Amino acid sequence: MHHHRSTSKGAKPSSGSSKRAASKGRVETGKSGGREGVKNKSRGNSDALSRHDRLNTLKMQRETKREEILYKKRLGAEYDGERPLPPKVVVLIAFHTSADTLSLKRQMLSVCGQSAESVAALPPHTPATMTLPNWAQGPAGCGRPRVLLLDPPRDLMAVLDAAKCADTVLCVLGPHASLEEPSFDALGYKLLTALKSQGLPIVFGAVHGSDEAMASGKKHLQAQKFVTRYFSTELGAETKLYQAQSDEELKVLLRGLASSTPKDLSWRAERGYMLAQEAEYSSADGVLSLRGYARGPGFNCQSLVHLTGHGDFVVESVSTLPDPCPAGASGGSSASTSAPMEGGGERSVDRLQGRPEPDQLRLQPYDPTMEEQTWPTIEEELAAQGARAARRTGVRAALISAPGKESTEASSAGDSMEVVDGEGAGAEDGEASDDDGTPSVAAPSIAETDGEAWDVSSNMTMDVPSSEAVAAEKRRREVLMKRTDEEFEFPDEIDTPLEVPAKARFQKYRGLKSFRTSNWDPYEELPLEYSRIWEFEAFTSTAKYSRQQYAERCAELEGDGVSALYCCIRLRGVQPSVLESQMRGSPFVLSGLFDCEQKVSVIHAHVSRLKDYTEPIKSKQELIMHAGFRRFSAKATFSEIPRKSSAISRKFKFSRYLQQGAQTCASFYAPVVFPPCRLLMSVATSGEPGALAAPELVAGGSVVSVDPKQLIIKRIILTGYPFRTQKAKGVIRFMFFNPSDIRWFKPVELTTKKGLRGHISEPLGTHGYMKCRFSAYIQQDDTVCMHLYKRVYPKWFPPAWGGLASAGPEDA
Known part of the structure; x- marks a missing residue:
C-alpha cells in the first residue's frame, strides 16, 4: 500500500x-x-x-x-493493616547447665525500659510481653515490634510444647567451652535433636552466663572460639550467634530478633493456636479459661480444640480482652501483671449457647448385627467361645480388684489371648510372644482408674523397682537384644513347632506367587476393630475442605474473628486433674481442630530411628507420640516401605523391630491427623528409683496418610535342608514333622537361598521327610525355604484417644 x-x-x-x-x-x-x-x-x-x-x-x-x-x-494477622501484629514468640532454651535463661530474660526486659522492681519480681518460666524501643525496629510498615519471651523448664515435653508456638528459638549457651566440655551437655543434645525432628522456626544463638571463671582474656577468647565452633556445627554456619553479656550486646541481639521474618511451618500454618499466658479454672462448672494471643485463623465455637497433653474439648465462648501490651505503648509490660479475667472491656465474639455442640463422636457405634451371622454348631467352637468369655471375665475382675500396673499387664495379656483364634497356644504375633513361643514383658500402659475416659497426660510416674524387678528387666533386655540381632541376620525365619501341627499353627497364613504383584483384597476378613473406626472416601479432598471451612468459620465472626488479638477462650467439661497433671512452669498450648480430626482411624507415618538410642524398639510396643500439637500414647506396628508399588495391591512387609538406618512405616490407631504433620516417638525411661519417668526420643518422621485399607503383611519363612539329592530332585527334612502337614502345604511354592524354585511332590515316610523337585540341580549345602504370609493389623489401644486400656472394640 x-x-x-x-x-x-x-x-x-x-x-x-x-x-x-x-x-x-x-x-x-x-x-x-x-x-x-x-x-x-x-x-x-x-x-x-x-x-x-x-x-x-x-x-x-x-x-x-x-x-x-x-x-x-x-x-497470623490481617492483611488490611488495621490490626496490629501479635507479639513475636521468642522461646529461650538453655542447652547447657551454665546457661541462665532467666537472667537473660530479665536483662532483656531491663534494657527495653522495664523497671528494676518488676524485673526482679518476675518468676521463672513465666511469659513476659514487651514492646521494643525505637532503636529496635522491624520490617517497614509493620509498626513497633512486640516480643513475648518465654523460658520453659529444661524438660523434653516442656521445651517441645513451647517450641510448637515459637516464632523464634533463642539457643542460650554458656560462655565456657573446650574440647573436654562441649557447649551442649547431654540433655542439651537431646533437646536439640528433638527440636530438629519437630521442625525449627527461625533460630538465633546467645552466649550468656557467668564468666567469673575466666582469669585471662586469652582463655576467654579461646572459649569463645569453641562456643562458636560447636554452635555452627550443630545449627549451621549461617545461623547467627550473638554475645549477650553487656547491655550493648543485648541491644544488637534485640535488633536481630525484631528484624527477623518468621518462618512458615507447614504443620501449623492453617490452624489456630495459642500459647496461654494465663489460666483460670472454675471447679463449679468445669470451665477452663485461657487467655493469650490467637494466632493463625483464630478460634470459633463450632470447631473443637485440642489442649496439648490433655485431649479435645468444646469451646464455650470466644471473647476479646484489652491488650496488656498495646502496640503503641512506649514501654513493655509483663503479662503476669495484666488485668483480672472478668470485666475490663471484654467483648464477646462467639458463644455456643443455644447452638448444637460440635460432633465429638470418636468411634462408629457398635453394631453386633454387622458381624458374621454364623451359628456355632460344633462343640469345639462353643468351647472356644466359652473359654474366651471366661478369660475376658477374669481380666475384668483383675482390673477391679487390683487397679494400676498389675491390672494393666493383665489386660494386655488378656487382649493378646483373645485374638489368638487358632494361632496356637501362644499369643498374638509381635505383642505378648514371638513366633518361637517365648513370652515377653509388655510395656506398662496408662489407664485411668476413676472410671472416666480422658486423654493421656504428659506426666508419667514409675514405681520404685525391686531387685527382682531390676534383674527381670535386665534379662528381658538381653533377650530382646539377642532377638533383634537374630531378626537382622535371619529375617522372618522361624522353626516349625513339634507339639502343634503346622497346619493348625499357621492356618491364617497363605502362599503367594509374588509378594509384590499378587492380589490381596483389603476388605477380606477384617477384625472387629475395623467396624468401629472411620474410613475416608477421598481423604485429600476432605482435608482441603476442612481447612477451608475452619478458616471461613473464623472469618465470619464479628469483627473478622480474633486472629492476632488478645482473647479469652473458655473450655467446658474440663476435669480438675487437667490442672493437676500440667507440668509446673509449662504453659497450656491450645490449638484448633479441623472437622473429622476427632475421629479414630489408622494413621500411617514414615519414621527413622535415632542413632543415639540403642535399646530395641519392638513392634506394638507402647510409645509416646508427638503428632503436631497432639501428644498421646499408642502402640505402633512397624512395616517396611515398598520400593516399587504395584497397580494391584501395595503391600508393606511387617517388621518385628524398628531397625536402624532405614525409613519405616509406623501404623497405629489414633485420632485423625491431616498431613503435613511432623511425628516424634519417645519412650518413658525409668531413670533413678523413685524418680519421674523421663521420656527419651527414639524416632522421628512425619504423618503421610490415614488409610485403614493399607495392607501390612507378615511373612514367615519355614526352612528345610536336603537329606539326599539327585540332579533336580531331593529329599528335604526338618521343614515339617508329619505327613499331613506336608500334604496341607503342598500347593505352596518352594525357593532356595541359592535362587532355585521348586514344589513338593509327596511325603516320604512318617517323620516329615518329603520329596521335592526344583528348577535346576539342587546342591547338598543349599537351604530350602517356604514363604507364608498373613495380614496383620495395628494393636487396639483406646488410651490413644482417651479411653481405658482394658476396653475392647465392643466396649470402647
Missing part, C-alpha cells in the same frame, strides 16, 4: 530544521560555543535515568508491600 507523505511546505522545513538542530546540538558544539550542546546531551540522559529510577522505585515498593503481607500472614 502506497503512503503519500505530507506536502505541506510550511511544516516540513520547520520539522526538519528542528530535528537537524537537535541532532546538531547533541553531537556538535555548534555556534553556541559548545555549552548548549552539552546541556542538551545531559538533559536527554537525565530523562532516561529518571524513568529507570521510577521503575526501580515501583519495583521496590511492590517488594516491600509483598514482604509486609507475608510477614503479617506468617504471624
Whole structure:
C-alpha cells in the first residue's frame, strides 16, 4: 500500500530544521560555543535515568508491600493493616547447665525500659510481653515490634510444647567451652535433636552466663572460639550467634530478633493456636479459661480444640480482652501483671449457647448385627467361645480388684489371648510372644482408674523397682537384644513347632506367587476393630475442605474473628486433674481442630530411628507420640516401605523391630491427623528409683496418610535342608514333622537361598521327610525355604484417644 507523505511546505522545513538542530546540538558544539550542546546531551540522559529510577522505585515498593503481607500472614494477622501484629514468640532454651535463661530474660526486659522492681519480681518460666524501643525496629510498615519471651523448664515435653508456638528459638549457651566440655551437655543434645525432628522456626544463638571463671582474656577468647565452633556445627554456619553479656550486646541481639521474618511451618500454618499466658479454672462448672494471643485463623465455637497433653474439648465462648501490651505503648509490660479475667472491656465474639455442640463422636457405634451371622454348631467352637468369655471375665475382675500396673499387664495379656483364634497356644504375633513361643514383658500402659475416659497426660510416674524387678528387666533386655540381632541376620525365619501341627499353627497364613504383584483384597476378613473406626472416601479432598471451612468459620465472626488479638477462650467439661497433671512452669498450648480430626482411624507415618538410642524398639510396643500439637500414647506396628508399588495391591512387609538406618512405616490407631504433620516417638525411661519417668526420643518422621485399607503383611519363612539329592530332585527334612502337614502345604511354592524354585511332590515316610523337585540341580549345602504370609493389623489401644486400656472394640 502506497503512503503519500505530507506536502505541506510550511511544516516540513520547520520539522526538519528542528530535528537537524537537535541532532546538531547533541553531537556538535555548534555556534553556541559548545555549552548548549552539552546541556542538551545531559538533559536527554537525565530523562532516561529518571524513568529507570521510577521503575526501580515501583519495583521496590511492590517488594516491600509483598514482604509486609507475608510477614503479617506468617504471624497470623490481617492483611488490611488495621490490626496490629501479635507479639513475636521468642522461646529461650538453655542447652547447657551454665546457661541462665532467666537472667537473660530479665536483662532483656531491663534494657527495653522495664523497671528494676518488676524485673526482679518476675518468676521463672513465666511469659513476659514487651514492646521494643525505637532503636529496635522491624520490617517497614509493620509498626513497633512486640516480643513475648518465654523460658520453659529444661524438660523434653516442656521445651517441645513451647517450641510448637515459637516464632523464634533463642539457643542460650554458656560462655565456657573446650574440647573436654562441649557447649551442649547431654540433655542439651537431646533437646536439640528433638527440636530438629519437630521442625525449627527461625533460630538465633546467645552466649550468656557467668564468666567469673575466666582469669585471662586469652582463655576467654579461646572459649569463645569453641562456643562458636560447636554452635555452627550443630545449627549451621549461617545461623547467627550473638554475645549477650553487656547491655550493648543485648541491644544488637534485640535488633536481630525484631528484624527477623518468621518462618512458615507447614504443620501449623492453617490452624489456630495459642500459647496461654494465663489460666483460670472454675471447679463449679468445669470451665477452663485461657487467655493469650490467637494466632493463625483464630478460634470459633463450632470447631473443637485440642489442649496439648490433655485431649479435645468444646469451646464455650470466644471473647476479646484489652491488650496488656498495646502496640503503641512506649514501654513493655509483663503479662503476669495484666488485668483480672472478668470485666475490663471484654467483648464477646462467639458463644455456643443455644447452638448444637460440635460432633465429638470418636468411634462408629457398635453394631453386633454387622458381624458374621454364623451359628456355632460344633462343640469345639462353643468351647472356644466359652473359654474366651471366661478369660475376658477374669481380666475384668483383675482390673477391679487390683487397679494400676498389675491390672494393666493383665489386660494386655488378656487382649493378646483373645485374638489368638487358632494361632496356637501362644499369643498374638509381635505383642505378648514371638513366633518361637517365648513370652515377653509388655510395656506398662496408662489407664485411668476413676472410671472416666480422658486423654493421656504428659506426666508419667514409675514405681520404685525391686531387685527382682531390676534383674527381670535386665534379662528381658538381653533377650530382646539377642532377638533383634537374630531378626537382622535371619529375617522372618522361624522353626516349625513339634507339639502343634503346622497346619493348625499357621492356618491364617497363605502362599503367594509374588509378594509384590499378587492380589490381596483389603476388605477380606477384617477384625472387629475395623467396624468401629472411620474410613475416608477421598481423604485429600476432605482435608482441603476442612481447612477451608475452619478458616471461613473464623472469618465470619464479628469483627473478622480474633486472629492476632488478645482473647479469652473458655473450655467446658474440663476435669480438675487437667490442672493437676500440667507440668509446673509449662504453659497450656491450645490449638484448633479441623472437622473429622476427632475421629479414630489408622494413621500411617514414615519414621527413622535415632542413632543415639540403642535399646530395641519392638513392634506394638507402647510409645509416646508427638503428632503436631497432639501428644498421646499408642502402640505402633512397624512395616517396611515398598520400593516399587504395584497397580494391584501395595503391600508393606511387617517388621518385628524398628531397625536402624532405614525409613519405616509406623501404623497405629489414633485420632485423625491431616498431613503435613511432623511425628516424634519417645519412650518413658525409668531413670533413678523413685524418680519421674523421663521420656527419651527414639524416632522421628512425619504423618503421610490415614488409610485403614493399607495392607501390612507378615511373612514367615519355614526352612528345610536336603537329606539326599539327585540332579533336580531331593529329599528335604526338618521343614515339617508329619505327613499331613506336608500334604496341607503342598500347593505352596518352594525357593532356595541359592535362587532355585521348586514344589513338593509327596511325603516320604512318617517323620516329615518329603520329596521335592526344583528348577535346576539342587546342591547338598543349599537351604530350602517356604514363604507364608498373613495380614496383620495395628494393636487396639483406646488410651490413644482417651479411653481405658482394658476396653475392647465392643466396649470402647
